[in-house]
Amino acid sequence: MSRPCCQGITPDDPRFAELDAFIRDGHAAPRFLIAVLHRAQELFGYLPEEVQSHIAKALHVPPSEVYGVVTFYNYFTLKPVGKFPINVCMGTACYVQGAGRVLAQFEQELGIKPGEMTPDGLFSLEVCRCIGACGLAPVATIAGEVYGKLTEATAKKLIAEFRAQAAAEPGQAEAVGVATGGEPA
Numbered sequence: 001m002s003r004p005c006c007q008g009i010t011p012d013d014p015r016f017a018e019l020d021a022f023i024r025d026g027h028a029a030p031r032f033l034i035a036v037l038h039r040a041q042e043l044f045g046y047l048p049e050e051v052q053s054h055i056a057k058a059l060h061v062p063p064s065e066v067y068g069v070v071t072f073y074n075y076f077t078l079k080p081v082g083k084f085p086i087n088v089c090m091g092t093a094c095y096v097q098g099a100g101r102v103l104a105q106f107e108q109e110l111g112i113k114p115g116e117m118t119p120d121g122l123f124s125l126e127v128c129r130c131i132g133a134c135g136l137a138p139v140a141t142i143a144g145e146v147y148g149k150l151t152e153a154t155a156k157k158l159i160a161e162f163r164a165q166a167a168a169e170p171g172q173a174e175a176v177g178v179a180t181g182g183e184p185a
């Protein structure tokens, strides 16, 4: 599924109608809060206050409870993410194998720092803790795929390939696993 651009969510945004349809389709109870949040993040790309508020009203749960769930689970994000979200592991094994240099290369290629998204909405950059792939250190995930044994060169190559892919197939956000020096694990 494509990851829609996430800027400028207004009350008349048609994605709210899609979310409401999902809620009506057997998810209109507080116990479905996590499922509804998952669907909302698929639709909007992130979970800003207006989306949380909409869900709180629809499921009849306090906004504080929605916020609590969103901030508890790492999967959910309060910030817009790019079509290809990048998470660079800065856990110990990755750090000692050069994750800092890989991160710096991503920053240079993208012109952004961790916590930011490129103006074209293609990439967002984050750092994370160990993702359990220490044997492949240093690792990063891009659009959900794990890439290991990264170097500055393969980081640069990955960005170029994802950019080329986005240019060729602008609607295909989920396309990952491109042939690179840093193969998906």
Ligand code: FES
Pocket (backbone or CB within 6 Å): 089, 090, 091, 092, 093, 094, 095, 129, 130, 131, 132, 133, 134, 135, 137, 139
């Ligand atoms: S420290 Fe990076 S995967 Fe474990």
